[in-house]
Amino acid sequence: MSWTQREYTPPKSCNSNTMTVPGGSSRGDEGVVVDTPTNTFKEYLPSKTYGNTPITTVPTTTSVPFNTSSQWAPEGKSLAAHIASAMPTPPESPPPTHLATSTICDSHHHEALVDKTTRQLGLHNLLRVSTSNADRYWLTRRCCYVFHCLALRTKFNYANIPNKMILRDDRIVRAMEQVVAEELEEAGVEEQDDCRARMSLLAKHTARANKLLTDMKAAISSTLIRITGYVLFKVFSNLLMSVTVHGGQQEVIDRAAQRDTPVIFVPLHRSHVDYLFVTWVLFNRQIPAPIVAAGDNLRIPVFGWLLRGLGGFFIKRRLDNCKSRKDILYRSLLQTYVTHALQAGYNLEFFIEGGRTRTGKPCMPKGGLLSVIVDAYSNGTLDDALIVPIAINYDKILDGNFIREQMGQSKIPESFWGAVRAIMKVLSTNYGHARIDFGQPFSLREFVHNQKRASFSQLPLSSQSHNDVLPGCTPPLSPSPMIEMPVLSNGRNSEQLQSLPQPFPLSEQQKPETALFSPSPLVMGKSYHQRSLSTPAANGNLRLRRTTSNPSNALNTVTGTNSRLTGAPSSSSLFGTEVTDEYRSLVKSLAVHIVYDAERCQAVMATNAVAWLLSYVYREGVKLSTLVEAVDALRDSLKTRKRDTGFSGHSRDAVLHAVHMLGAGLVRLEQSTTQTSTTNDTEQDFFIRPVTLLPNIIELNYYASALAPLFAADAIIVTCLLSSIDCDLWSYKDCLPDCLVDREKLIQRGLRLAQLLQHEFLLVPACASLLTKLGQVVDNLIDMGLLQDAGKVDSRWSEDSDEDDISFSQQYKLAPTSSTLEVIGAWRNMLAPMLDTYYHAACCLTSLVGKQLPDKEYIQSIQTHVSSLLEKGTLRYGESICVDPIRNAVKLFESESIMECYNHNSIRLVYLTREYDAEDRLSPLISEIDSYRSCIS
Numbered sequence: 006m007s008w009t010q011r012e013y014t015p016p017k018s019c020n021s022n023t024m025t026v027p028g029g030s031s032r033g034d035e036g037v038v039v040d041t042p043t044n045t046f047k048e049y050l051p052s053k054t055y056g057n058t059p060i061t062t063v064p065t066t067t068s069v070p071f072n073t074s075s076q077w078a079p080e081g082k083s084l085a086a087h088i089a090s091a092m093p094t095p096p097e098s099p100p101p102t103h104l105a106t107s108t109i110c111d112s113h114h115h116e117a118l119v120d121k122t123t124r125q126l127g128l129h130n131l132l133r134v135s136t137s138n139a140d141r142y143w144l145t146r147r148c149c150y151v152f153h154c155l156a157l158r159t160k161f162n163y164a165n166i167p168n169k170m171i172l173r174d175d176r177i178v179r180a181m182e183q184v185v186a187e188e189l190e191e192a193g194v195e196e197q198d199d200c201r202a203r204m205s206l207l208a209k210h211t212a213r214a215n216k217l218l219t220d221m222k223a224a225i226s227s228t229l230i231r232i233t234g235y236v237l238f239k240v241f242s243n244l245l246m247s248v249t250v251h252g253g254q255q256e257v258i259d260r261a262a263q264r265d266t267p268v269i270f271v272p273l274h275r276s277h278v279d280y281l282f283v284t285w286v287l288f289n290r291q292i293p294a295p296i297v298a299a300g301d302n303l304r305i306p307v308f309g310w311l312l313r314g315l316g317g318f319f320i321k322r323r324l325d326n327c328k329s330r331k332d333i334l335y336r337s338l339l340q341t342y343v344t345h346a347l348q349a350g351y352n353l354e355f356f357i358e359g360g361r362t363r364t365g366k367p368c369m370p371k372g373g374l375l376s377v378i379v380d381a382y383s384n385g386t387l388d389d390a391l392i393v394p395i396a397i398n399y400d401k402i403l404d405g406n407f408i409r410e411q412m413g414q415s416k417i418p419e420s421f422w423g424a425v426r427a428i429m430k431v432l433s434t435n436y437g438h439a440r441i442d443f444g445q446p447f448s449l450r451e452f453v454h455n456q457k458r459a460s461f462s463q464l465p466l467s468s469q470s471h472n473d474v475l476p477g478c479t480p481p482l483s484p485s486p487m488i489e490m491p492v493l494s495n496g497r498n499s500e501q502l503q504s505l506p507q508p509f510p511l512s513e514q515q516k517p518e519t520a521l522f523s524p525s526p527l528v529m530g531k532s533y534h535q536r537s538l539s540t541p542a543a544n545g546n547l548r549l550r551r552t553t554s555n556p557s558n559a560l561n562t563v564t565g566t567n568s569r570l571t572g573a574p575s576s577s578s579l580f581g582t583e584v585t586d587e588y589r590s591l592v593k594s595l596a597v598h599i600v601y602d603a604e605r606c607q608a609v610m611a612t613n614a615v616a617w618l619l620s621y622v623y624r625e626g627v628k629l630s631t632l633v634e635a636v637d638a639l640r641d642s643l644k645t646r647k648r649d650t651g652f653s654g655h656s657r658d659a660v661l662h663a664v665h666m667l668g669a670g671l672v673r674l675e676q677s678t679t680q681t682s683t684t685n686d687t688e689q690d691f692f693i694r695p696v697t698l699l700p701n702i703i704e705l706n707y708y709a710s711a712l713a714p715l716f717a718a719d720a721i722i723v724t725c726l727l728s729s730i731d732c733d734l735w736s737y738k739d740c741l742p743d744c745l746v747d748r749e750k751l752i753q754r755g756l757r758l759a760q761l762l763q764h765e766f767l768l769v770p771a772c773a774s775l776l777t778k779l780g781q782v783v784d785n786l787i788d789m790g791l792l793q794d795a796g797k798v799d800s801r802w803s804e805d806s807d808e809d810d811i812s813f814s815q816q817y818k819l820a821p822t823s824s825t826l827e828v829i830g831a832w833r834n835m836l837a838p839m840l841d842t843y844y845h846a847a848c849c850l851t852s853l854v855g856k857q858l859p860d861k862e863y864i865q866s867i868q869t870h871v872s873s874l875l876e877k878g879t880l881r882y883g884e885s886i887c888v889d890p891i892r893n894a895v896k897l898f899e900s901e902s903i904m905e906c907y908n909h910n911s912i913r914l915v916y917l918t919r920e921y922d923a924e925d926r927l928s929p930l931i932s933e934i935d936s937y938r939s940c941i942s
């Protein structure tokens with residue numbers, strides 16, 4: 006089987022800054038055993054019922070007695086021992102094929118951060134620490150973590166941001182006045198008439214603001230970080246075989262952290278361990294801990310206090326309790342706190358997806374916190390920020406599984422005892438390897454510049470006046486009165502600071518434009534506010550100085566609106582109610598860039614590869630030897646696509662390790678004996694079979710889904726191809742079926758399917774063209790030999806063409822072979838369960854004709870419908886029952902204006918729009934989705 010595919014090369018405007026390090030993860034290298042895992046397979050005990058649907062679970066006994074010796078296992082080892090010793094991903098293995106990736110258009114910042122040294126560094130297992138005397142003395146060997154943690158510098162003076170200072174901020178004062186005025190108006194009291202009512206309302210809201218701030222703010226303690234750092238060494242070394250980071254990436258992060266610019270860490274969220282890892286890596290690199298946005302569901306006894314001391318600041322997961330009424334005061338407090346913290350020198354970390362992925366694929370990003378940063382930049386409060394996408398992946402996630410929620414049951418709220426129970430459970434299990442990948446840091450300023458240039462070049466020449474407000478940006482805040490900025494010092498004196506690399510130089514291409522900016526020494530020198538962590542003594546009273554104008558600020562300068570804007574409040578803020586569409590799309594494209602970049606740098610673990618192959622290629626089971634070959638081929642494909650694997654060494658070890666990690670509940674390992682036809686000898690092999698029953702298959706699918714974004718575009722084109730031909734390719738193995746494929750039509754169909762699946766996959770970043778990407782996927786099918794040139798036809802003869810419009814469309818004939826069929830079959834199977842769900846969700850729209858339903862009830866009715874079809878055996882894939890694709894289908898119906906919603910008494914009610922409020926009007930949509938399913942056998 007050949008999975009090899011040409012890598013998608015972004016268009017010229019979007020340079021891929023993939024860096025290569027010599028070596029590359031290679032197959033066949035000797036693996037170094039890091040640790041010895043427990044030899045027992047963990048028992049998998051899913052609950053027997055989910056909601057009202059009884060679910061059959063597979064027995065948890067394995068088919069292979071792992072404690073017996075086997076002929077197959079070399080040197081008379083027991084099978085269990087053999088499997089236990091088959092562990093890929095030694096940390097000293099060759100480094101990955103790339104350091105980090107970034108898709109940022111025309112980015113130049115990497116030149117300043119990446120050099121020969123960073124490219125040459127290899128992988129590093131964080132659990133292996135070395136103190137200078139580590140090997141010499143018994144005590145330093147025994148207590149290496151203690152010595153290591155003591156040697157690290159953690160004492161940064163994290164600035165205190167007093168409530169008073171935030172409450173005095175203009176934004177809060179305005180918000181408070183607005184809230185009070187609204188309440189007075191609601192109560193029918195004229196503001197001028199009732200001064201006392203106004204004063205008492207002001208006092209009430211000031212007290213509320215004070216309480217909200219106290220509940221929100223982080224209170225980092227250096228000592229707590231040091232102690233936790235040590236505890237995490239002990240805990241991780243018990244739970245995990247390795248925690249690997251690329252040395253070059255660490256070096257780049259060090260350099261980024263030394264710049265006088267806030268660093269914004271944006272990890273994809275898989276597990277509660279993610280935020281522990283990020284701060285822990287920074288602790289190991291002696292970088293100040295960032296403040297981390299934590300959902301206020303985590304503000305539970307003891308743990309809440311602990312998280313706050315480690316950098317957590319608590320935010321509401323939904324800003325407004327009721328969507329129809331914005332909590333202006335809360336929004337302005339959050340925005341002001343984050344802005345002041347960035348000004349005070351804190352680095353920030355937040356999980357842009359707004360929660361852990363339940364499917365294994367990245368979730369669509371949220372724009373709230375990101376808009377705060379963009380707003381701080383646009384109003385001149387921040388000169389720049391370095392954004393670092395991060396991806397963390399695990400052989401096996403420590404937080405259990407998300408089956409309950411995928412089966413439609415509500416999430417169990419976090420509690421003290423729940424957390425204690427979870428920790429106790431986790432402590433007794435082996436979770437294999439974990440891998441942390443830092444993407445290429447990129448400059449917010451550079452991003453905004455590039456976005457602005459892209460939008461600017463799209464404007465007609467006549468409208469390209471420098472006085473025009475920049476497309477994608479709203480006017481910045483007026484300059485605020487000068488307040489003194491706290492000097493944050495992380496131990497560097499001013500000379501050291503001067504010697505550090507300066508903010509990213511603007512590129513040659515940017516120069517003509519930047520010439521429009523008023524030249525200022527502030528940009529080149531260090532006169533703009535200093536960022537460093539201050540000594541409390543020097544900053545007993547923290548005061549902030551905001552730059553009066555920021556000449557390097559792309560938005561100010563390009564809009565040329567500084568003078569006009571004096572006194573104008575920001576309308577682009579979390580607090581502001583009038584967020585323009587252009588500004589929203591700027592923030593959205595930044596958010597998409599971050600998630601796209603983070604996903605691209607995520608390493609594929611052995612469990613992901615095996616789960617993907619078992620879910621979509623060998624659902625009926627496969628011999629170990631065949632699976633090993635398939636993993637080899639998949640690794641080649643990943644390499645071609647510049648994706649790194651979180652394992653190295655022999656693929657057979659990787660497969661056995663993955664089977665062990667996934668456990669008997671998800672994958673069965675059976676011993677099989679085959680007779681060779683030539684020598685009549687018997688050969689021992691294993692037969693590996695995925696457990697395809699519900700709910701186990703949902704968990705297996707979680708691991709498989711890590712590869713879904715990588716193959717999503719291929720899967721879309723293949724699904725369109727297979728559903729548009731009227732023959733079954735599988736019956737034409739190695740011969741030519743008599744059908745032709747039109748390139749243009751295929752790509753157009755692909756574009757439509759991509760639109761239907763817009764809530765499932767981020768196929769391209771904002772700076773790239775989906776059309777180009779789908780074209781490259783078609784080219785790849787040609788390279789694979791599936792499509793063969795059949796000449797061009799005059800497209801005038803096609804149905805919708807114009808008589809005068811002469812254009813030729815490329816035609817292809819199909820040449821399926823067993824290996825290409827295996828590959829495209831896997832891609833097709835990847836989308837099949839999702840398309841089934843979308844189809845049935847569309848069918849259920851008919852139940853909404855002439856009525857409205859609470860959205861939860863509607864989603865539940867779709868799930869009930871799908872599970873009844875599963876019980877009847879009409880549906881092939883158990884995964885179709887998952888609630889996530891159902892929700893995404895509903896979001897699609899909303900974005901296609903088929904359905905609308907409104908809030909009534911905090912309940913979200915959905916109903917069909919007038920154009921679709923009849924069964925016959927829904928039929929075209931249902932048939933359209935069904936047309937893509939016709940390829941599913």
Ligand SMILES: CCCCCCCCCCCCCCCC(=O)SCCNC(=O)CCNC(=O)[C@H](O)C(C)(C)COP(=O)(O)OP(=O)(O)OC[C@H]1O[C@@H](n2cnc3c(N)ncnc32)[C@H](O)[C@@H]1OP(=O)(O)O
Pocket residue numbers: 230231233234237280281284285288297298299300301303312313315316317318320321322323324325331355356357358359360361371372373374375376578579580581582584588589590592593
């Ligand atoms: C040494 C070892 C140490 C160990 C050390 C451990 C460290 C220990 C730390 C603890 C750490 C715990 C970490 C837990 C991990 C989580 O708890 S993850 C969950 C919490 N975090 C997040 O959710 C962060 C990302 N989420 C967001 O940014 C969300 O937008 C918010 C802020 C939560 C709000 O969500 P929402 O209420 O659903 O609202 P959303 O639709 O996003 O929009 C809100 C507003 O944002 C603005 N906005 C949204 N999109 C846009 C846009 N595209 N453009 C412009 N404005 C926009 C608008 O103003 C919008 O309001 P409207 O005008 O639409 O009314």
